[in-house]
Amino acid sequence: MQIYDLEEIISQEEINKKILFLSEQINNFFRDSSFIAIGVLKGAFFFMAELLPHLKNCETFDFIQAKSYEGNKTTGKIRILKEPSVLLKNKNVLVIEDILDTGITATGIKEYLLQRDVKNVYFCTLLDKPSRRVRQIRPDFYGFEIGNYFVVGYGLDYEEKFRDKRGIYILKFKS
Numbered sequence: 354m355q356i357y358d359l360e361e362i363i364s365q366e367e368i369n370k371k372i373l374f375l376s377e378q379i380n381n382f383f384r385d386s387s388f389i390a391i392g393v394l395k396g397a398f399f400f401m402a403e404l405l406p407h408l409k410n411c412e413t414f415d416f417i418q419a420k421s422y423e424g425n426k427t428t429g430k431i432r433i434l435k436e437p438s439v440l441l442k443n444k445n446v447l448v449i450e451d452i453l454d455t456g457i458t459a460t461g462i463k464e465y466l467l468q469r470d471v472k473n474v475y476f477c478t479l480l481d482k483p484s485r486r487v488r489q490i491r492p493d494f495y496g497f498e499i500g501n502y503f504v505v506g507y508g509l510d511y512e513e514k515f516r517d518k519r520g521i522y523i524l525k526f527k528s
């Protein structure tokens with residue numbers, strides 16, 4: 354049986370504050386234009402639910418599901434498991450992500466959305482791990498920059514576990 358240690362690095366209170374900060378930035382950016390929020394399932398579920406009520410010019414929201422991970426290793430490509438059903442043509446789209454890691458998922462989602470003739474694609478991610486990037490992509494809005502750790506909680510999982518924890522934790526494996 355695998356044993357883990359969880360070390361909290363970001364508390365729910367810090368996330369709440371950051372959500373207010375991010376919503377100000379986003380509202381300022383979309384002062385004169387509207388957008389559609391697309392949450393990346395399942396990881397962005399909590400973040401999106403708490404961010405959206407603060408956003409002023411969001412027309413509506415939907416979800417996309419794309420996968421690049423099996424366990425804690427990236428596979429290098431993505432599969433779209435769920436497509437959004439709202440009309441996206443000529444819309445500004447704000448993609449809401451839990452974490453930007455290698456950038457493979459975000460790049461794949463961006464390509465998919467551009468094929469759907471959206472006007473612009475923007476990214477808002479709660480966490481950014483820039484040291485792991487293999488694609489040239491940067492979030493337009495991000496909450497916290499973190500080092501090269503595998504983290505769980507607040508939507509983020511390890512093999513579908515720990516998503517329901519209220520803060521962000523580093524997952525450490527004990528052998």
Ligand code: IMP
Nearest residue numbers: 421453454455456457458503504509510
């Ligand atoms: P990327 O394609 O490598 O940028 O990874 C994006 C996706 O991988 C995220 O949406 C997460 O679902 C998953 N992921 C990346 N890093 C972590 C992590 O530290 N913990 C949990 N999931 C992660």
Ligand code: MG
Nearest residue numbers: 394395396451
């Ligand atoms: Mg995810």
